[in-house]
Amino acid sequence: MTMTTPTYQRRSKDQLAARVAQDIFDGAVVNLGIGQPTLVANHLPAGREVILQSENGILGMGPAPAEGQEDYDLINAGKQPVTLLKGGAFFHHADSFAMMRGGHLDICVLGAFQVSATGDLANWSTGEPGAIPAVGGAMDLAIGARQTWVMMDLLTKQGASKLVKQCTYPLTGIGCVKRVYSDLATLECTPQGLKLIDTVDGLTHAELEKLVGLPITAA
Amino acid sequence: MINKIAASVADALADVKDGATVLIGGFGTAGIPNELIDGLIEQGAKDLTVVNNNAGNAEVGLAALLKAGRVRKIICSFPRQADSQVFDGLYRSGKLELELVPQGNLAERIRAAGAGIGAFFCPTGYGTELALNADGSAKETREINGRQYVLEMPIHGDVALIKAERGDRWGNLTYRMAARNFGPVMATAAKKTVATVHEIVELGTLDPETIVTPGIFVQHIVKIDRIATQAGGFKKAA
Numbered sequence: 001m002t003m004t005t006p007t008y009q010r011r012s013k014d015q016l017a018a019r020v021a022q023d024i025f026d027g028a029v030v031n032l033g034i035g036q037p038t039l040v041a042n043h044l045p046a047g048r049e050v051i052l053q054s055e056n057g058i059l060g061m062g063p064a065p066a067e068g069q070e071d072y073d074l075i076n077a078g079k080q081p082v083t084l085l086k087g088g089a090f091f092h093h094a095d096s097f098a099m100m101r102g103g104h105l106d107i108c109v110l111g112a113f114q115v116s117a118t119g120d121l122a123n124w125s126t127g128e129p130g131a132i133p134a135v136g137g138a139m140d141l142a143i144g145a146r147q148t149w150v151m152m153d154l155l156t157k158q159g160a161s162k163l164v165k166q167c168t169y170p171l172t173g174i175g176c177v178k179r180v181y182s183d184l185a186t187l188e189c190t191p192q193g194l195k196l197i198d199t200v201d202g203l204t205h206a207e208l209e210k211l212v213g214l215p216i217t218a219a
Numbered sequence: 220m221i222n223k224i225a226a227s228v229a230d231a232l233a234d235v236k237d238g239a240t241v242l243i244g245g246f247g248t249a250g251i252p253n254e255l256i257d258g259l260i261e262q263g264a265k266d267l268t269v270v271n272n273n274a275g276n277a278e279v280g281l282a283a284l285l286k287a288g289r290v291r292k293i294i295c296s297f298p299r300q301a302d303s304q305v306f307d308g309l310y311r312s313g314k315l316e317l318e319l320v321p322q323g324n325l326a327e328r329i330r331a332a333g334a335g336i337g338a339f340f341c342p343t344g345y346g347t348e349l350a351l352n353a354d355g356s357a358k359e360t361r362e363i364n365g366r367q368y369v370l371e372m373p374i375h376g377d378v379a380l381i382k383a384e385r386g387d388r389w390g391n392l393t394y395r396m397a398a399r400n401f402g403p404v405m406a407t408a409a410k411k412t413v414a415t416v417h418e419i420v421e422l423g424t425l426d427p428e429t430i431v432t433p434g435i436f437v438q439h440i441v442k443i444d445r446i447a448t449q450a451g452g453f454k455k456a457a
Contacts, residue, residue: 055322056246057397072248072448073398079247079300079452090396092403092431093246093272094330097323101342125348132307133319134299140323140343174346174367 008202010153010183018043020109020151020181024050028106029099031055031141034078037109037151053105055137057096060088077137097137100144108145110138112152112177114167117214119177119189121150122169135172142173154182154211161212163187163194184208187216195219223390223440224419228258231413231439235264235378242329242376242405243271243281247300247452250398252382252415253280254443259380265289270329270374272322272401274298274306276451285309294374296322301454321349324371326404332373333407333436340368376409383432383440386416390434391425398448399431406436413439 011019017039024030024040026048032038041063044050052061055077062083065071070081084090099105112123121142124135142148152162163180179197180187185208186197195217199208209216225231232255235241241259245251251271260283267290274295275282282305284290293315298306309315320328321343331339344350345367350358359370381402383392392414394402406412414432419442 054397056249056400070450071396072450073250073396075247075249075397079249079450081450084396090394090399092399093322093326093401094404097326101323130311132299132303132310133317134297135319135321135349136297137322139321139347139349143342143345144323171347 006202008184008200011200013039014043016151016181016183019186020149021045024048024107026050029053029059029104031100031105031108031145033108033110033138033141034136035111037111038076038078040109040151053096053099054082055096055141057091057093058082058084058088059091060085062088097140097144100137100140103144103146105145107147107149108141109149109151110141112150112162113169114162114164115150115152115177115180115189116164116167117189117193118191119175120167121148121172121177122167123150123172125170127170138172142176147178148176149179149181150177151181154184161214163212163214165214184211193217222388223434223437224388225413225439225441228254228441229261231255231441232258232262235259235262237264238266239264239377240268240270240375242374242379242401242409243269244379244381244400244402244405246272246397246400248276248448248450249396250382250394250400250402251280252380254415254441255380255413256280256284260284260287260289266291268292268294270294270325270376272296272325273300273452274303276300277302278305282306285315290315292316292318294318294320294325296320296325300452302451318353319349325374326401328371328374329401329404329408331371332375333404336373338370338372341371342366342368345369374408376405377411379405379409379412381405381412381414383414383416385418385420385425386414386437386440387420387422387425387434389422390414390437390440391430392416392432392437392440393425393429394431403432406432411438412436413441415441415443417443417445
């Protein structure tokens with residue numbers, strides 16, 4: 001077997017965030033998960049009005065405050081200081097999660113350890129013995145939002161695909177992921193399996209299938 | 220005359236019993252009633268079951284209550300944080316029982332208790348490890364209109380400790396920004412709710428259109444000094 005240098009480049013974290021942001025429609029109410037998904041807020045295209053929901057009781061969440069203006073009664077789900085946009089509102093936790101389960105939230109963007117071809121999500125626990133578990137709002141968001149999108153690297157550091165036939169890590173939700181935005185490709189999870197939306201320049205459909213190890217229906 | 224204003228935290232917490240279930244408001248450090256938790260440490264009740272979204276930050280408030288060895292079990296959604304070292308140590312050494320609950324189930328189970336609901340079917344967690352009982356058996360499930368649901372039980376509190384912003388002698392409360400979080404729901408779900416406020420006002424001063432927790436859900440309010448909420452729960456960039 002001959003080693004060939006890849007002719008494609010991975011999306012950077014910011015490029016990936018921009019790719020996700022491109023698909024968020026004007027007027028959408030969106031919850032961005034802790035970590036990488038919060039970057040999406042920095043890349044929303046100009047002219048689109050998007051309302052960000054934070055699980056701890058904020059609609060209309062704005063960017064981080066200027067240094068010295070932090071108020072720790074106004075924080076995001078990651079407990080970091082944020083601001084409130086004009087029109088924003090506060091509410092209690094039962095209402096916040098009613099927004100999710102009740103189907104009022106258009107999109108949530110979450111990170112993941114693994115996603116199955118049919119949209120099962122594993123993102124809260126690696127199941128390692130001795131690890132301290134924490135789930136937060138992940139399970140409620142995953143099955144509650146009208147569309148659940150995952151944002152992740154396609155491969156682990158060891159090169160294994162995080163898109164799998166069946167999740168081996170503990171599940172967050174069953175059949176709940178609609179789209180996966182990754183550093184190499186964007187895919188749709190369907191009851192019939194994976195469907196291609198796009199790849200980075202230079203990565204062919206066949207190469208992607210080889211990396212993932214699962215059949216992927218053409219775009 | 221109705222007067223729910225307690226002279227001190229100690230007065231408000233005098234009858235918390237050993238073995239009590241204590242609902243404690245707050246998400247991260249926002250809305251954590253530190254003064255009431257300190258009062259509970261002072262009061263001495265032990266063998267407590269604590270319900271909070273997290274499991275304490277740094278060494279103060281809820282973390283201090285855990286460290287004092289007063290808590291037998293914690294029911295929460297997100298114990299692991301950058302500064303949850305007190306919880307981490309107790310949990311790893313087997314000195315603290317944990318019931319991990321998805322955050323929305325935590326809120327709704329408390330809401331159900333306050334609203335007199337016997338149990339409810341919820342889609343969250345279906346098919347996951349968190350749809351199991353403590354003994355490992357599966358919680359009851361049901362398919363309703365083609366969707367799968369898990370039967371979830373209410374969480375009743377003996378006492379709720381919450382942090383509000385303004386209050387009056389009838390126990391009406393308003394909150395401040397995202398420090399509201401679990402407060403209004405927990406206030407409904409305990410036999411006794413104690414709220415701290417930064418300001419006590421005359422009856423009629425709070426705009427009835429903006430009262431968040433009506434006094435019916437509150438037994439005691441205590442005025443405390445305003446101390447700006449401290450950061451907690453995340454790793455600050457270097």
